[in-house]
Amino acid sequence: MASLKHILPGALPENPLEAIAFLQKALAAKDDVISTQNDVISTQNEVISMLQEQLKAMKQQIEWLNRQMFSSKSERFDPNQMLFDSLLIEAIDNNPPPDSPMPEVEVVVEKHTRKVSPIGRGEFPDHLEREEIIIDVPEEEKFLPDGTPRPFIGYDTSERLAYTPSRLYVKRSKRAKYGSPKGAEEYGVITAPLQESILPRCMADESLVAHITVSKFVDHLPLYRMEQIFTREGVKITRQNMSRWCKDVGLALNLLAQEIKSRLFATGMVHFDDSPVKLLEDHDKKPRGKRIRESRVWAARSPIRAGPWVVYDFTLSRSADGPIDFFKGYTGDITCDAYGGNTKLALSLYGLFGESILYGCWAHCRRYFFDAHKADAPVIGAEFLQLIKKLYKIEAEIADASDEQRLLIRSEQSVPILKAIKEKIDELKSHTPPSLKLGKALNYATNNWERLNRYVTNPKAGIDNNPAENAIRPIALGRKNWLFIGDRESGKAAANLLTVLMTCKNAGDNPYDYLLDVIKRIPSLKTSEIHTLIPEHWTPKNPDNS
Numbered sequence: 232m233a234s235l236k237h238i239l240p241g242a243l244p245e246n247p248l249e250a251i252a253f254l255q256k257a258l259a260a261k262d263d264v265i266s267t268q269n270d271v272i273s274t275q276n277e278v279i280s281m282l283q284e285q286l287k288a289m290k291q292q293i294e295w296l297n298r299q300m301f302s303s304k305s306e307r308f309d310p311n312q313m314l315f316d317s318l319l320i321e322a323i324d325n326n327p328p329p330d331s332p333m334p335e336v337e338v339v340v341e342k343h344t345r346k347v348s349p350i351g352r353g354e355f356p357d358h359l360e361r362e363e364i365i366i367d368v369p370e371e372e373k374f375l376p377d378g379t380p381r382p383f384i385g386y387d388t389s390e391r392l393a394y395t396p397s398r399l400y401v402k403r404s405k406r407a408k409y410g411s412p413k414g415a416e417e418y419g420v421i422t423a424p425l426q427e428s429i430l431p432r433c434m435a436d437e438s439l440v441a442h443i444t445v446s447k448f449v450d451h452l453p454l455y456r457m458e459q460i461f462t463r464e465g466v467k468i469t470r471q472n473m474s475r476w477c478k479d480v481g482l483a484l485n486l487l488a489q490e491i492k493s494r495l496f497a498t499g500m501v502h503f504d505d506s507p508v509k510l511l512e513d514h515d516k517k518p519r520g521k522r523i524r525e526s527r528v529w530a531a532r533s534p535i536r537a538g539p540w541v542v543y544d545f546t547l548s549r550s551a552d553g554p555i556d557f558f559k560g561y562t563g564d565i566t567c568d569a570y571g572g573n574t575k576l577a578l579s580l581y582g583l584f585g586e587s588i589l590y591g592c593w594a595h596c597r598r599y600f601f602d603a604h605k606a607d608a609p610v611i612g613a614e615f616l617q618l619i620k621k622l623y624k625i626e627a628e629i630a631d632a633s634d635e636q637r638l639l640i641r642s643e644q645s646v647p648i649l650k651a652i653k654e655k656i657d658e659l660k661s662h663t664p665p666s667l668k669l670g671k672a673l674n675y676a677t678n679n680w681e682r683l684n685r686y687v688t689n690p691k692a693g694i695d696n697n698p699a700e701n702a703i704r705p706i707a708l709g710r711k712n713w714l715f716i717g718d719r720e721s722g723k724a725a726a727n728l729l730t731v732l733m734t735c736k737n738a739g740d741n742p743y744d745y746l747l748d749v750i751k752r753i754p755s756l757k758t759s760e761i762h763t764l765i766p767e768h769w770t771p772k773n774p775d776n777s
Contacts, residue, residue, distance in 0.1 A: 284666075291606040291668065355390060362393070399464050402436050427754040429483050430476060435468075440476050441747040447477060448705070448728050449742045453712040474717060480750060481724025486761050487749070488542065488727040491734050494765065495533050495540035499563035500691040502532040502699035503573070505549065506706045509715035510722065523715060526722060528729075529554060530702035534693055536630075539737030539766060541702045543729040545722035551575040564689065566590040566696050569679055591682030593619060594695035599672035608669040611659065615672070618652050626694045634690035641687040649684055652676070705733060738766035745769065 244250045365386075373381050406423040425431075430440060446452040454470035461468045495501060510526040526547050533540040546553030551572035558565075558576060565588055567573045577585030597619045604612025625644050629637050656673050663670045676683065686692040706729075716722045735745045749764050762768060 287607070288666065294606065355392060359392075361390075396464075397442070399439075399461070399466055429750045429754050430479055433476065434472075435476060437750050438747055440480060441743055441750060443473050444477050444480055444728060445732065445743045445746060447713060448709070448725070448732050449736065451705070451708045451712045453714070474721075477728065478717070478721050478724045481726075481728040482720070483753065484727045484731050484749070485723075486758060487753070487764055488730040490761050490765055491540055491730055492531075492542045494538065494767070495531060495542050496561050496563065498533045498537040498540065498691070500534050500537065500689075501558075501561070501563060501565050502534070502693070502696050502702075503529065503554070503565050503567045504696060504699035504703050505529045505570075506703045507549075508706060508710050508722075510547070510719070511715050511717050526716065527553065528703075528706050528722075528726065529557065530699050530706070531557070532698040532702040534691060535698060537691070539734050539739075541730065541733045541737060543702075543706075543726040543733075545716075545719075545726040547719070551579075555579045564588045564590060564692065566592065566686075566692060566699070568592055568595055568696060569675070586681075587685075589682050590685045590689070590692050591679045592696035593622065593683060594697055594700070596672075596676050596679070596683060599668070599675045603668040603672045606668040608667070611669060612672070615652065615655070618648055618655075621648050622694060637690045638688070645687050649687070653680065702733065705729060735766050740766055740769070 244253055375381065404426070406425070408420055408422045410420045411418040429437070433440070435443075443454075443457060446457060447454060454473045457473060458468060458470045505527050507525050508528050509523050512522050512524055524547075526545065527549050529544040529546065531542045531544070544553065544557045549570075549572065554572060554576045558580060561580060565573070565577065567589060569591075573589060574586065577589050579585070581588055597616065600612050600615040600619070602612075604616060622645055625640065625648075629640050632640070656676055659669070660673045660677060663673055665671065665674055686694055716725060731749070732742050732746065735742050745766070748769070752764065753761075756764070
């Protein structure tokens with residue numbers, strides 16, 4: 232007992248019974264301390280586990296942000312790469328590297344030059360003007376040494392493409408005036424009437440207005456750069472004037488935009504998406520520094536097979552009220568993303584049966600699984616990507632097929648793949664944390680499964696909403712250049728211009744020729760004749776646009 236004194240708190244009693252009781256109390260106290268320490272360790276382990284999960288999630292977020300900022304945005308996936316990775320890992324596990332490095336062996340690699348296919352000059356289009364330049368030989372070389380003249384036998388011809396900067400010129404209109412003969416002055420003077428114009432009393436001709444409008448909304452050239460270009464030509468045209476001209480033309484094209492909208496709705500299937508744009512609010516109502524607000528431009532696109540129709544709409548917010556008003560009277564189906572406002576839109580059109588008109592987007596669903604493949608589920612994500620790739624391959628093969636063939640092939644080939652995807656989702660969903668990228672992908676697919684499957688029963692429907700997303704691209708490119716929309720009325724004008732110009736572009740027409748001809752004709756057209764200006768029926772009135 233004497234040997235225990237150095238580890239016991241206090242003196243050990245001399246009485247054996249008291250010593251035993253004392254030792255029991257000491258052991259009980261030690262048990263309490265150990266239990267408390269175990270609780271602390273358990274708590275610390277839980278904290279460590281939680282921090283590890285947070286660290287893992289943050290690493291995934293950082294990797295995703297790095298991909299978004301610095302890596303390629305392509306979501307291409309090669310399933311063979313995953314197979315190679317697993318084989319490589321297995322080979323490394325089964326064949327660990329030797330303890331001592333193998334001596335390096337010099338390998339002589341035969342030099343070879345990568346073959347580059349020739350680009351070639353190509354041929355210039357026949358419609359381009361040819362300007363001939365005659366290059367003659369020196370006069371003294373036209374004769375032989377004995378003085379005999381050489382006979383002319385032709386030219387060795389070559390062509391190079393040349394360019395002349397855009398030409399500004401003044402178009403002067405002279406209206407004839409006729410008076411009255413002497414003695415009949417009461418008949419006064421008559422003057423030839425002014426030509427009808429979409430922009431009366433405007434200093435700019437229709438050709439200049441068309442050029443500025445197409446440069447901004449098709450080529451995404453901001454007005455301040457055009458102002459600099461015109462200044463180099465010695466002409467001062469302020470961006471404020473150019474902005475006003477674009478706005479007036481856009482508002483004047485409202486009836487034509489509505490005609491295109493009716494053609495879009497007649498297809499029975501509309502792809503729908505939106506994109507944010509900055510709106511410059513009224514300066515008098517907003518304090519300095521709070522003049523910009525976020526508004527929305529909506530793009531509605533017909534399926535590629537159904538025509539070139541694309542219609543844009545401008546709203547002050549992303550509220551469902553805007554789309555509900557836009558689709559008023561529509562009786563077809565809509566392909567869209569999972570935005571909650573689309574559900575309200577469908578209910579407003581069809582009541583309780585509204586959900587049945589909404590079709591999902593496999594491109595959005597695939598993006599979730601692609602993120603999972605890059606983050607926390609490389610193998611499982613790759614399996615889903617491979618299955619979705621098969622669905623897209625089927626759609627590519629039936630792109631030009633008839634409606635009956637599309638339905639038959641989808642039923643025979645696409646439906647079994649969809650069933651396999653659903654079975655795999657159900658298998659994984661119960662034990663996959665929703666916080667993981669894979670969990671989010673599984674939840675998205677489950678919540679939108681009915682919409683994602685509807686396309687196989689409708690030959691008009693596509694597998695994704697990419698037509699609408701492609702229609703949004705001009706907005707994304709434009710806002711990087713023209714930065715914001717000047718006011719609410721300008722937002723409506725911009726939507727009309729985009730509707731007309733992008734539909735024209737999809738139809739394969741030249742946007743400048745088309746817009747110039749339209750703004751020349753539209754002032755003299757009756758409302759019942761507006762349909763003659765849509766790309767489907769349009770033929771240039773003046774081919775030279777003079």
